[in-house]
Amino acid sequence: MKDSNYITLSKLEPRHLKGALNLSQEFSWPYRLEDWEFAASRGEGFVLERGGEVVGTALWWCYGANYATAGMIIVTTKVQGGGQGSRLFNALLEATKDRNVLLNATEEGLPLYQRRGFLPWGKVLRHQGMLTAAPDTELHADIRPANDQDLAAIQTFDQLAIGMPRQELVSALTDVGDTLVIIQDGQLVGYAIARKFGRGYVIGPVAANCAADAKRLIVAHLGNLAGQFVRIDVYAQEGLSDWLQSSGLQLVGEAVSMVRGSAPEPVSPARMYAVANQSFC
Incomplete structure (x- = not known):
């Protein structure tokens, strides 16, 4: 029997979207369920789950053979600091298959992305x-x-x-x-x-x-x-x-x-x- 604190990493599926919505609401993101459904339908993603609860998400969208964008990268505060964000993001980068990857980073996310070789090139306001x-x-x-x-x-x-x-x-x-x-x-x-x-x-x-x-x-x-x-x-x-x-x-x-x-x-x-x-x- 698995420990209820065991965190699994799996592909994002439609059944995860309500849990993803709850996760984004934890951080006061304004997304509706429809916004999650649209984003997921156009790209791919990973989720972290613990005891049936979605505790992390990361999505990406591929544009041709050379480019991808990443976003909706969230890890609940309940499991932050234990390496789960790195685990999730590493899986995303591997899935983009050596494409040039773009993202828009919050101040909190900058250290994670900088450690993975991301460099700033502008700002979105x-x-x-x-x-x-x-x-x-x-x-x-x-x-x-x-x-x-x-x-x-x-x-x-x-x-x-x-x-x-x-x-x-x-x-x-x-x-x-x-x-x-x-x-x-x-x-x-x-x-x-x-x-x-x-x-x-x-x-x-x-x-x-x-x-x-x-x-x-x-x-x-x-x-x-x-x-x-x-x-x-x-x-x-x-x-x-x-x-x-x-x-x-x-x-x-x-x-x-x-x-x-x-x-x-x-x-x-x-x-x-x-x-x-x-x-x-």
Whole structure:
């Protein structure tokens, strides 16, 4: 008979998701069960269990043969300090099969990642707030809702902007969210998705050829979200943080963007301004 304190490591399965939700709530993460289900359906993961209780999670998402992102790495305080975080993360790294691995780290997680060879390359800034009133929006003829025929162009532009092939993720995001595109001279030059997440809505990814177009896409989404709690996570180096604060979305946190290996390179002028999620970027 196994000791009730024995901790097992196994692949994440749908039966684990309610326990994973409970674990994330321990740390006041805003995820809903639907958010866990979406993330797990697009990637893979490991769980630690003790006596039928989920006490640790770690997920990853592979993008082609060269890249992966890692996230939703949580270990309950009840078993921290005993090497379980390292055990979990080592299993994740082995499963990514020598890909370049990206993640966004909290201050608490930095030592674990640095010991595994991760180096910082930027920051993601989390902005959020209750949108009491929609901003005044000027109609722009080049911005419109996406349709099914736009998907291939959105996927191509996403890859240019982030430097990784994320076709399946982008398709899944367009299925669950509202997507706006910028079309100029018959070409897609920007897109943004707003979807239900956590306490309300998240806007991201946001990709465009310039910051002005990224702002226009964000404002167009905000125009439909009056009375909603809105979150957007932006790359610090792209310079939207001050503008978002002036728009009523306060800066409430930041994460260190890290990579083990080489970070992907966007193809100019396309840039990723806001992430889909700090875990799967």
